[in-house]
Amino acid sequence: MTQPMRQAPGLPTKPTGWPVGSYETYENAQRAVDYLSDNHFHVEKLTIVGVDLMQVERVLGRLTWGKVLGGGLVSGAWFGLFVGLIISIFVTGSDFWVPIVFCVVAGMVFGLISAAIPYAATRGQRDFASTMQLVAGRYDVLCDPGSAEQARDMLAKLAI
Known part of the structure; x- marks a missing residue:
């Protein structure tokens, strides 16, 4: 007797439904x-x-x-402040501020270096900041075939 083939968890699968x-x-x-x-349809049968x-x-x-460089300084200072505050929890006495100041300064230096090197490596080929998005031309709602007619009838009442 052969076992049915199982899909490994986390692998992409093609959506099904009507x-x-x-x-x-x-x-x-x-x-x-x-x-x-909201209208008590079993939404686990749907896929967008x-x-x-x-x-x-x-x-x-x-x-x-x-x-x-300004962005590197600011992000490095914030990270240094965070690390300095954590370290200062374990320092007793009047030396409370020493790790904070040291870590902020070290963070600023590290931030400058970590921002400057990648920017210099582009050699002016990418002198702009941007964000990336994955968008679709349209979005289909698919439903399990046994409930598709009910879902379609319900959505006909919705004015979008």
């Missing part, structure tokens, strides 16, 4: 699923699927040496 709604934004697809949940995926890079602004 489409019960298609939406231009993820927010609208989420609203549709929330509507079904992004179709026509795009990677979108939004440019935030120009990078300069001043911005890069």
